[in-house]
Amino acid sequence: xxxxxxxxxxxxxxxxxEELLQMMxxxxxxxxxVTQADGExxxxxxxxxxxxxxxxxxxILTAATxxxxxxxxxxxxxxxxxxxxxxxxxxxxxxxKFES
Amino acid sequence: xxxxxxxxxxxxxxxxxEELLQMMxxxxxxxxxVTQADGExxxxxxxxxxxxxxxxxxxILTAATxxxxxxxxxxxxxxxxxxxxxxxxxxxxxxxKFES
Amino acid sequence: xxxxxxxxxxxxxxxxxEELLQMMxxxxxxxxxVTQADGExxxxxxxxxxxxxxxxxxxILTAATxxxxxxxxxxxxxxxxxxxxxxxxxxxxxxxKFES
Numbered sequence: 253x254x255x256x257x258x259x260x261x262x263x264x265x266x267x268x269x270e271e272l273l274q275m276m277x278x279x280x281x282x283x284x285x286v287t288q289a290d291g292e293x294x295x296x297x298x299x300x301x302x303x304x305x306x307x308x309x310x311x312i313l314t315a316a317t318x319x320x321x322x323x324x325x326x327x328x329x330x331x332x333x334x335x336x337x338x339x340x341x342x343x344x345x346x347x348x349k350f351e352s
Numbered sequence: 353x354x355x356x357x358x359x360x361x362x363x364x365x366x367x368x369x370e371e372l373l374q375m376m377x378x379x380x381x382x383x384x385x386v387t388q389a390d391g392e393x394x395x396x397x398x399x400x401x402x403x404x405x406x407x408x409x410x411x412i413l414t415a416a417t418x419x420x421x422x423x424x425x426x427x428x429x430x431x432x433x434x435x436x437x438x439x440x441x442x443x444x445x446x447x448x449k450f451e452s
Numbered sequence: 453x454x455x456x457x458x459x460x461x462x463x464x465x466x467x468x469x470e471e472l473l474q475m476m477x478x479x480x481x482x483x484x485x486v487t488q489a490d491g492e493x494x495x496x497x498x499x500x501x502x503x504x505x506x507x508x509x510x511x512i513l514t515a516a517t518x519x520x521x522x523x524x525x526x527x528x529x530x531x532x533x534x535x536x537x538x539x540x541x542x543x544x545x546x547x548x549k550f551e552s
Binding site for chain 1: 457541
């Protein structure tokens, strides 16, 4: 039996990784898939921040928790850091624990 | 012309990679995108299994095949291994062959 | 406030990376998440092209731009190269600039 949940994907510079994971854990996220990535931003406004190794973090959440984390990312990171984030509706099997 | 299909994303420890690809091929999957990943699981129940290199596998399937693979993952792996999986509805161009 | 956009995911051999990024920039894409990947294609028709290092490119676009890029990928690459691509509906926070 499948249940709908929300996948949050975050791309950021690697230096923010632990800080972002900690913030997401505070909001209830319990499991993450972390991938090394290279961002290639816009020439207009993101080139300098977006160099060096980057990280791509995925975590599955209820829609409410995903929204809360997205708001915190927006308030605390989008202005000053090369952080991007998006939400995708996904299905998982019931019984798998995704939040604390 | 776009057609709707299902993206199955699986995260697991690297040791399971070949076994999982084989199982998915048996069910009809024909193409995979495989990425190195690091999982960071819950402190409560997944820490020990979820160490070391991990792998993230993506494959595009019909909804029926995706459900069948998800059921097999659940029955054979979710209890004993740090395997996570989710389904996403995606669109692909008609004419590209995604299943055998 | 969230707005719906389209995530385009492209998997290809690494040699095509710069050419594909350039084509997508021409169509309006401004930011990319690029991940190293290994493809494992079908035994029937993609094995030889699909060896060696691969790349996975993600970019967030309006639906119209995503369709246009998908059409160009189809017309120019799907026949001759091991390129796969799919679209996913996602939500992002309003105010983040994703297209030029």
